[in-house]
Amino acid sequence: MTFTAQILTLYPEMFPGPLGTSLxxxxxxxxxxxxxxxxxxxxxxxxHRSVDDTPAGGGAGMVLRADVMATAVDFASGKQPxxxxxxxxxxxxxxxxxxxxxxxxxxxxxxICGRFEGFDERLFEGRNIEQVSIGDYVLSGGEMGALVLLDxxxxxxxxxxxxxxxxxxxxxxxxxxxxxxxxRPQIWEGRIIPEVLRSGDHAKIAAWRKQRAEEDxxxxxxxxxxxxxxxxxxxxxxxxxKDKDKE
Numbered sequence: 277m278t279f280t281a282q283i284l285t286l287y288p289e290m291f292p293g294p295l296g297t298s299l300x301x302x303x304x305x306x307x308x309x310x311x312x313x314x315x316x317x318x319x320x321x322x323x324h325r326s327v328d329d330t331p332a333g334g335g336a337g338m339v340l341r342a343d344v345m346a347t348a349v350d351f352a353s354g355k356q357p358x359x360x361x362x363x364x365x366x367x368x369x370x371x372x373x374x375x376x377x378x379x380x381x382x383x384x385x386x387x388i389c390g391r392f393e394g395f396d397e398r399l400f401e402g403r404n405i406e407q408v409s410i411g412d413y414v415l416s417g418g419e420m421g422a423l424v425l426l427d428x429x430x431x432x433x434x435x436x437x438x439x440x441x442x443x444x445x446x447x448x449x450x451x452x453x454x455x456x457x458x459x460r461p462q463i464w465e466g467r468i469i470p471e472v473l474r475s476g477d478h479a480k481i482a483a484w485r486k487q488r489a490e491e492d493x494x495x496x497x498x499x500x501x502x503x504x505x506x507x508x509x510x511x512x513x514x515x516x517x518k519d520k521d522k523e
Contacts, residue, residue, distance in 0.1 A: 283314065286389070308433045327345070345399050358382075361406065451503065453493045
């Protein structure tokens with residue numbers, strides 16, 4: 277079954293965008309994934325095709341209407357009843373590599389792209405929608421986030437990246453950042469590739485890469501390092517390691 281991405285967007289012309297080139301574009305041509313867009317304006321009932329209105333309680337900007345968006349979501353859900361529905365919003369839960377792997381292993385995904393000041397909260401109360409964010413910053417719309425999410429999924433499809441092990445040691449696959457990479461020339465502007473990587477000793481290379489990955493994670497992403505440390509302190513039963521030592 278082909279992985280199918282449905283995008284609910286006011287700007288369908290933004291897709292496939294960069295996903296029509298390189299690995300993602302080739303994978304689409306080969307039938308590894310498919311893309312459909314749904315424009316919420318097609319589900320409006322007034323002559324102006326209004327999808328938004330002013331915020332209740334006052335404030336700047338406009339808010340996407342729950343009634344219009346829900347009708348569009350229901351239409352998309354009918355097309356793909358077994359696919360998860362995600363909404364791109366800075367109020368969402370941070371997207372992780374683990375969640376990307378879950379999505380990419382399924383039949384597809386429906387992604388709702390936010391705009392303006394966001395969604396009427398009743399949309400999430402009335403429909404089973406997972407709110408996700410790609411980072412602690414605000415974009416002009418959810419389309420760029422949807423492109424990021426799909427690119428992360430597509431590269432995991434069998435045969436897309438080429439070598440099956442090419443993504444095994446990448447950042448976030450094991451809860452830490454990837455080790456630094458080098459290639460030819462051996463010397464560039466007086467900087468030389470670390471000796472251990474030129475040694476041919478695979479055990480030493482593996483140890484060096486593990487050490488650098490841990491060091492860089494601890495310095496650059498202390499949040500990841502803390503989560504990794506907390507996880508390693510947990511016993512299979514859920515008890516803290518230090519408590520287990522007292523038994």
